[in-house]
Amino acid sequence: xxxxxxxxxxGAALSAIGIYGLMVGxxxxxxxxxxNLLGGGVFLVxxxxxxRGAGAGxxxxxxxxxxxxxxxVVAFSATALAVALLRRLAELREKARAPRPAPEGxx
Amino acid sequence: xxxLLDAPLALVAIAVAxxxxxxxxxxxxxxxxxxxxxxxxxxxxxxxxxxxxxxEIAVGGGITGLVLLQAAGDARFSRERGVxxxxxxxxxxxxxxxFAALAAVVLLLPEPAPSLAPQVATNLPATDLGNPVTGVxxxxxxxxxLLETVxxxxxLIGVWSLSPDPLWRGRPAxxxxxxxxxxxxxxxxxxxxxxVLVGIYLFxxxxxxxxxxxxxxxxxxxxxxxxxxxxLMPAPALGGRRLRLALLAGPFAFLxxxxxxxxxxxxxxDYPDGITKPLIIAVEVAITASIAVALALLVLGPPAxxxx
Amino acid sequence: MTLALNIxxxxxxxxxxxxxxxxxxGLLRLxxxxxxxxxxTKADNxxxxxxxxxxxxxxxxxxxxxxxxxxxxxWLLLQxxxxxxxxxxxxxxxxxxxxxxxxxxxxx
Numbered sequence: 001x002x003x004x005x006x007x008x009x010x011g012a013a014l015s016a017i018g019i020y021g022l023m024v025g026x027x028x029x030x031x032x033x034x035x036n037l038l039g040g041g042v043f044l045v046x047x048x049x050x051x052r053g054a055g056a057g058x059x060x061x062x063x064x065x066x067x068x069x070x071x072x073v074v075a076f077s078a079t080a081l082a083v084a085l086l087r088r089l090a091e092l093r094e095k096a097r098a099p100r101p102a103p104e105g106x107x
Numbered sequence: 108x109x110x111l112l113d114a115p116l117a118l119v120a121i122a123v124a125x126x127x128x129x130x131x132x133x134x135x136x137x138x139x140x141x142x143x144x145x146x147x148x149x150x151x152x153x154x155x156x157x158x159x160x161x162x163e164i165a166v167g168g169g170i171t172g173l174v175l176l177q178a179a180g181d182a183r184f185s186r187e188r189g190v191x192x193x194x195x196x197x198x199x200x201x202x203x204x205x206f207a208a209l210a211a212v213v214l215l216l217p218e219p220a221p222s223l224a225p226q227v228a229t230n231l232p233a234t235d236l237g238n239p240v241t242g243v244x245x246x247x248x249x250x251x252x253l254l255e256t257v258x259x260x261x262x263l264i265g266v267w268s269l270s271p272d273p274l275w276r277g278r279p280a281x282x283x284x285x286x287x288x289x290x291x292x293x294x295x296x297x298x299x300x301x302x303v304l305v306g307i308y309l310f311x312x313x314x315x316x317x318x319x320x321x322x323x324x325x326x327x328x329x330x331x332x333x334x335x336x337x338x339l340m341p342a343p344a345l346g347g348r349r350l351r352l353a354l355l356a357g358p359f360a361f362l363x364x365x366x367x368x369x370x371x372x373x374x375x376x377d378y379p380d381g382i383t384k385p386l387i388i389a390v391e392v393a394i395t396a397s398i399a400v401a402l403a404l405l406v407l408g409p410p411a412x413x414x415x
Numbered sequence: 416m417t418l419a420l421n422i423x424x425x426x427x428x429x430x431x432x433x434x435x436x437x438x439x440x441g442l443l444r445l446x447x448x449x450x451x452x453x454x455x456t457k458a459d460n461x462x463x464x465x466x467x468x469x470x471x472x473x474x475x476x477x478x479x480x481x482x483x484x485x486x487x488x489x490w491l492l493l494q495x496x497x498x499x500x501x502x503x504x505x506x507x508x509x510x511x512x513x514x515x516x517x518x519x520x521x522x523x
Binding site for chain 1: 109117121124127130136137147151153155158170174177179194199202205209210214216228229239240247248251255258259262265319402406
């Protein structure tokens with residue numbers, strides 16, 4: 001089997017692991033990690049398309065490569081936002097569990 | 108022969124992927140995810156895409172891993188729901204379906220493969236760039252890159268909006284509640300100057316060899332974070348004028364050149380002949396700065412302290 | 416001459432890989448965090464050092480002295496970062512072990 005075929009099948013497998021983890025993940029971190037695994041797998045399938053499009057002196061078609069670079073950075077933005085939301089949620093949960101200090105502290 | 112190299116790489120990728128979603132210690136799962144980013148980087152090299160490999164290792168594994176590590180150390184994750192067996196079976200069937208569909212797509216890809224490589228090769232000399240991926244990012248698909256820098260900015264505004272109004276211009280919380288350490292101080296003092304140089308080099312060399320604004324920006328962001336973590340530099344106050352200028356420089360320089368393209372060249376985001384290369388460099392410097400600042404601030408998180 | 420250099424590369428890189436294997440075995444088999452760190456840093460420093468050393472003649476032949484110098488630079492950076500990072504990890508592990516000890520002593 002050629003490298004693109006192996007890596008394409010790997011991309012499919014990683015996407016499947018990501019989907020499964022996204023659905024059955026027992027906590028928010030598991031689902032966030034699964035979402036990123038899924039992204040990695042899909043990008044890899046893209047990379048295989050790029051590799052097969054090699055030509056004109058380039059090892060791989062540059063257009064899908066550029067799209068994947070864009071995608072990786074966008075996936076990071078989404079992950080960072082999700083992590084900030086998770087940390088804020090944890091903070092609020094902790095605050096809700098702690099005994100209320102004084103009624104005038106409330107807005 | 109190539110299978111001898113590819114099969115172990117693929118198996119390791121699957122193993123760390125499973126470890127990352129399997130239960131257990133949050134730190135161990137994030138560590139597995141960071142290893143996943145590294146292995147994917149090697150796989151991208153096997154697919155003749157070194158630009159993507161650099162981005163995957165720096166952003167996909169490194170900086171994403173850093174953000175996730177913070178979540179693992181900070182947030183208490185409750186096992187919020189135990190799902191039933193039927194649900195597991197359904198999820199497994201769906202996952203298998205996705206695998207089968209994607210595998211079929213991969214195995215049945217058209218022959219000869221469609222490719223835009225010849226068009227890129229024909230038009231690349233007009234840009235004075237040697238790296239086709241940089242050419243696509245900055246010139247041929249400039250709109251994607253412009254919108255991407257905007258996405259970074261929107262995500263950052265989303266993160267900041269999680270803090271109450273009085274803190275809005277303040278400093279983010281310390282990255283790591285660690286006591287001062289001689290080793291960290293030493294590491295930061297030695298590595299940060301070299302790393303800044305490497306970041307600038309990656310960006311500059313990206314015109315002709317693998318590298319570019321995203322990879323260089325990620326390295327610069329990592330160096331800023333290292334200096335902040337070691338206490339060599341305070342976390343910036345988020346209301347700072349220079350900081351916000353640096354954040355906006357990239358999208359607005361891009362937009363400015365794009366709009367100027369309507370008047371002095373043929374279309375939006377078209378570069379006029381003759382000064383193509385200087386304009387591309389100017390845009391790239393601006394977006395590298397913006398990407399570096401945005402990545403670092405996304406890791407630092409929402410403002411938590413008073414303006415100092 | 417080329418043959419001699421190729422043999423040199425093969426032998427030295429193989430020796431470097433041997434250090435990586437030993438380091439990985441140590442990472443998997445050694446009992447506590449400090450010992451595992453010790454095994455790992457040896458693999459990093461000497462293993463990568465030998466791999467770089469072995470590849471130097473090939474890099475000079477293919478891309479010139481500058482590429483070889485870059486590889487040496489990468490090795491030096493790794494020396495600094497792996498040394499400092501393992502020190503940091505050791506500090507955390509040591510403090511965690513101490514905390515466990517003091518907690519164990521306090522409990523009746």
